[in-house]
Amino acid sequence: MKFKDFIKEKLIGIFLVIFALATIEIFLMAYPYGNFIKIYIPLTILVVYFIGLMIEYTSKKNFYANLSNTLNNLDEKYLVTEIINTPNFIEGKILKSSLEQIDKSMLEHVNKYKYLQEDYKEYIELWIHEIKIPIAASKMVIENNKNEATKSIDEELNKVEDYIEQALFYARSNTVEKDYYIKASNLKDIINESIKKNKSILIQNKMLINLHDLDRIVHTDSKWIIFILNQIIQNSVKYRKQDNNSGIEIYSKQGKENVILYIKDNGIGIKKGEITRAFEKGFTGTNGRLQNKKSTGIGLYLCKKLCDKLGIAIELSSIQNEGTELRLVFPKNSYINLK
Amino acid sequence: MHKILIVEDDEKLRDELEKFLNNNGYKAESIKKFDNTIHDILKINPDLILLDINLPGADGEFICKEIRKQSNMAIIMVTSRDNELDELISLNYGADHYITKPFNIQILLAKINSLLRRANMSIENSNRIDAKDFTLDMSKNTMEKNNKSIELTKNEFRILKYFVENREKIVSREDIIECLWDSESFIDDNTLTVNITRLRNKLEELGLKELLQTKRGQGYILLKKG
Numbered sequence: 360m361k362f363k364d365f366i367k368e369k370l371i372g373i374f375l376v377i378f379a380l381a382t383i384e385i386f387l388m389a390y391p392y393g394n395f396i397k398i399y400i401p402l403t404i405l406v407v408y409f410i411g412l413m414i415e416y417t418s419k420k421n422f423y424a425n426l427s428n429t430l431n432n433l434d435e436k437y438l439v440t441e442i443i444n445t446p447n448f449i450e451g452k453i454l455k456s457s458l459e460q461i462d463k464s465m466l467e468h469v470n471k472y473k474y475l476q477e478d479y480k481e482y483i484e485l486w487i488h489e490i491k492i493p494i495a496a497s498k499m500v501i502e503n504n505k506n507e508a509t510k511s512i513d514e515e516l517n518k519v520e521d522y523i524e525q526a527l528f529y530a531r532s533n534t535v536e537k538d539y540y541i542k543a544s545n546l547k548d549i550i551n552e553s554i555k556k557n558k559s560i561l562i563q564n565k566m567l568i569n570l571h572d573l574d575r576i577v578h579t580d581s582k583w584i585i586f587i588l589n590q591i592i593q594n595s596v597k598y599r600k601q602d603n604n605s606g607i608e609i610y611s612k613q614g615k616e617n618v619i620l621y622i623k624d625n626g627i628g629i630k631k632g633e634i635t636r637a638f639e640k641g642f643t644g645t646n647g648r649l650q651n652k653k654s655t656g657i658g659l660y661l662c663k664k665l666c667d668k669l670g671i672a673i674e675l676s677s678i679q680n681e682g683t684e685l686r687l688v689f690p691k692n693s694y695i696n697l698k
Numbered sequence: 699m700h701k702i703l704i705v706e707d708d709e710k711l712r713d714e715l716e717k718f719l720n721n722n723g724y725k726a727e728s729i730k731k732f733d734n735t736i737h738d739i740l741k742i743n744p745d746l747i748l749l750d751i752n753l754p755g756a757d758g759e760f761i762c763k764e765i766r767k768q769s770n771m772a773i774i775m776v777t778s779r780d781n782e783l784d785e786l787i788s789l790n791y792g793a794d795h796y797i798t799k800p801f802n803i804q805i806l807l808a809k810i811n812s813l814l815r816r817a818n819m820s821i822e823n824s825n826r827i828d829a830k831d832f833t834l835d836m837s838k839n840t841m842e843k844n845n846k847s848i849e850l851t852k853n854e855f856r857i858l859k860y861f862v863e864n865r866e867k868i869v870s871r872e873d874i875i876e877c878l879w880d881s882e883s884f885i886d887d888n889t890l891t892v893n894i895t896r897l898r899n900k901l902e903e904l905g906l907k908e909l910l911q912t913k914r915g916q917g918y919i920l921l922k923k924g
Contacts, residue, residue: 495800499714540782
């Protein structure tokens, strides 16, 4: 709040005072008072009036400067009413109590949706536990009745499983609460697990697997990482070149403050202009529009979201027609950096 | 024959699992009423139990804890709860493995095999597999015949073991690759060809060359000599 702006607002009042003083002056001129009186009366009124204005200005300025400062420094701006002092002028008091009421009703509103979302997430988790049982049963039936037809059904069931898992993690990625459990895990075990999980599509598509330098400990939730790796591996298979040299190389490097996991393929790569958008929700790009790719634009988006939650950085670089490299950067003490 | 008890409330899954285990050389039984599960398990006293967590009555984690107090039987938790915390709780209560539904049945079978083998190490010498024409020694990764022993690499050994387990059945190249991948050896097609050739040469050294035959377009078959 600048002094100039304050005065501008008070302009009408000031003009009225000056007008009143002018009338008083004309009135005084009609009488034979001494010059002292003629100057003293209007001057006193003016000085007192301006002192009043100054007092009003300082108290308002203090309050509003404090308000906007606090607002700028706050991440969660709606908490501002909890921090600022109650002002000593009436408009300020009204403003503060209005803000408090608005905050309260907004919070109630937000809580309602938070609860609804939490409730929905719980239902999804429950549903996913339930649906896994008939899938497991179907897989057992297939195992006991192996033939070409059941083998084909089995492959489809694997896809169903992948979609279900994606739904589970999508639900988890949207909640504020911590669903993960951080413990020390060996990268090698995590990678082996995810390769095994995807073995049927990898073998079918004759993908070469090259794993090295993976014997390192990271602090994370391995189940989440396996899900993230699944998305990446499935992308590598989906966007491979149609030759017989397709493959994935996975290795890790020890940094000073982190462990970096590299997942590199020699697939069709991503167009230069589209790399930055690869993590956007629903972004399918040129590759996604190729035939039979069935790109949903969910996989990498979800990876990024889950990585953010786990405090892991995910980076992507790619050269068109040469391949794509994804890097997961695990901070050394990821439990400190958790959100 | 080892006795395996299935503690699972989904009827179909239970029956199919029972059938599968019975077909794979185990004596499988299952619990169908869950009002006194712990008592029933201890009464049947199997070598190994496959234990679900979400059960009517007492839940699997509690059952696992109670059974561990009284018995040393192998326990594999089989559950649809797929998170680290449940896994840790189960392992802390004394479960030997934790497998999530839907499970890869071959991996489950491998875990059952290894648990039971470990439990019975002192009783049986199950490190050796008698394949009639030759013997496999799992502790030394060797193939033996008439006191002649040939060392195999890890992958060759796994391939040969897979052939023995599927004797006189055609196995496809994909089946073999999958089996190797299950034991975390992620080989490709070319490596498999090399391994098969070397395995053939080693079989030839024992005079068993004709045992491993190629079925064009389908895969391989390990025959029985006599």
